[in-house]
Amino acid sequence: MAAGCGARVVLVAAMASGQGKTTVTAALARRLVRAGKRVRVFKCGPDFIDPMLLERACGAPVHNLDLWMVGAEECRRRLGEAAREADAILVEGVMGLYDGAPSAADLAREFGIPVLAVLDASAMAQTAGAVAQGLRDYGPVQMAGVVANRVASAGHAAMVKASLRDIPLIGSLPRQDKRLPKRHLGLVVPGEVEEVEQMLDSLADQIEFDDAAWNALPLLAPLPEQPAPADRPLAGRTIAIARDASFIFVYPANAELLQQLGARLVYFAPLDDEPVPADADAVYLPGGYPELHGPALEKATRWRDSIRDAHAHGLPIVAECGGMMAIADGLTDKQGQRWQMAGLLQGEVVMQPRLAGLGMHAMPTAQGELRGHTFHYSTMRSDLVPQAHTVKQRDGAQGEAVFRIGALTASYFHGYFPSNPAAVAAMFLGAPR
Incomplete structure (x- = not known):
């Protein structure tokens, strides 16, 4: 053919x-x-x-x-x-x-x-x-x-x-x-x-x-090739993405969109105690399996210090599900063992024997809703007051807590970035959300 x-x-x-x-x-x-x-x-x-x-x-x-x-x-x-x-x-x-x-x-x-x-x-x-x-x-x-x-x-x-x-x-x-x-x-x-x-x-x-x-x-039938988007609000910015066995859940379309918006992507491995790259303008902590890597994440002091330092210096940070779990105070695994996490987000993550969240959700932002989903077996116990909640697609009910502290956005919610490029650009620019 x-x-x-x-x-x-x-x-x-x-x-x-x-x-x-x-x-x-x-x-x-x-x-x-x-x-x-x-x-x-x-x-x-x-x-x-x-x-x-x-x-x-x-x-x-x-x-x-x-x-x-x-x-x-x-x-x-x-x-x-x-x-x-x-x-x-x-x-x-x-x-x-x-x-x-x-x-x-x-x-x-x-x-x-x-x-x-x-x-x-x-x-x-x-x-x-x-x-x-x-x-x-x-x-x-x-x-x-x-x-x-x-x-x-x-x-x-x-x-x-x-x-x-x-x-x-x-x-x-x-x-x-x-x-x-x-x-x-x-x-x-x-x-x-x-x-x-x-x-x-x-x-x-x-x-x-x-x-x-x-x-x-x-x-x-094929479609003709589409022109690249003209709007590149992330041009000149470097986004550091955590990528190792603990941070693996990234939609390919998410990385593509960040590049289409003008961002340069670099990767680092917290499990290897690699710090946030020095040239990063923003950080993306995707989901994964931090509960399977508690000992390594607890020992990764350079990584933990670097993510706290990045937040203190105002770098936008987007932490999804496992990414949020890794920046909490601690994570207790299914065996009941507690491991020290990065301590950037006040709260304790505890693994559960049964599913704790599942389904399609939309996250409200100043640029409109960002669509995605949630799927997790842990709960986040925190005295922090969420700045927003996602909305369940199925029935419109309140969904996952969304924590926004400075330029940090953290939630169990996994966003599908192409569903709202403007909202994604705002998150990684640290703009009002």
Whole structure:
């Protein structure tokens, strides 16, 4: 296929979480790459971990798509850009096909993307046809076909195929002896999994794939390249971003936007006791897993001193979720062990056995709402009075506390920066928020 002619595209969905959407998406991506295709992968909804694995599978950054958080026009732009650069586009859904508002099905219908349904066939055979037809007709959605996951044999796959009637079986994948381990926020970081490349290659080897059915899918038309934004309010400013195993949750679109706004990005590793870079004009502390690195963060005295010094000198600091946890007075992990944190934000973080916050939220600012999400297993106990609260997208109820102290903005809220570039520029400039 010539570059710029368009791309085959499917939304990989399922009836529920746990059916194997990420495994199948990764297997398809790696298989198509090994066949010489240029592959782009997207992830529905807010997610950091799955995109890391999918990036390893396809070799390109994985962006998020969501009609509310990202917005329909930005989703359209990103899909059109991918169609200009790639031969194949895979969009991994979230939860069940119709779960959420907006759902993965809503996204598929908005852009005319056919759905590739992943069915966990390990405990069913002919019933797979009823499930596939229900997924197709309930919305309805355009059904590209089915991938039967965790099949026991070729005969098992044949029974599933016969049950689908007018829906093609595009692929099947056997049960896996090795699975990516889980963590309370999802799949572990791919860099922590030994032989992840071999696992991806093995998945690509094992997936049975109907090339003719794939090639029969329609092409998504590309969009012409868009000019870069003319407004660059962060021009000449250097933003230091914490990046190590404790600070890993950054939307690729967030870093892109900061650069589009004119910022120069530099990175430092608090876990290695690296201080805030001396040339930084602002600091971004993204989320991650500080609760797994309490001893190292407690010993990182240069880092802790430097972030307090940066705040004292008026540097804008944006601390999201794990970033906020790391600048509290202390963090108590799930084993009950307390670790000293940076002590910039008065309060104690305590890990909880159950989910403490989940969902789409919007943060109010002087420039309008900044959209994003929250997902955490800890609570912040503080006598500080929040300057604002996020608003839950689902019902408009009060959400996460937002602390604003000087040029510091700290919250459990993860912002999706392209949803309000002006608000993001104001935060990193230390302007009224």
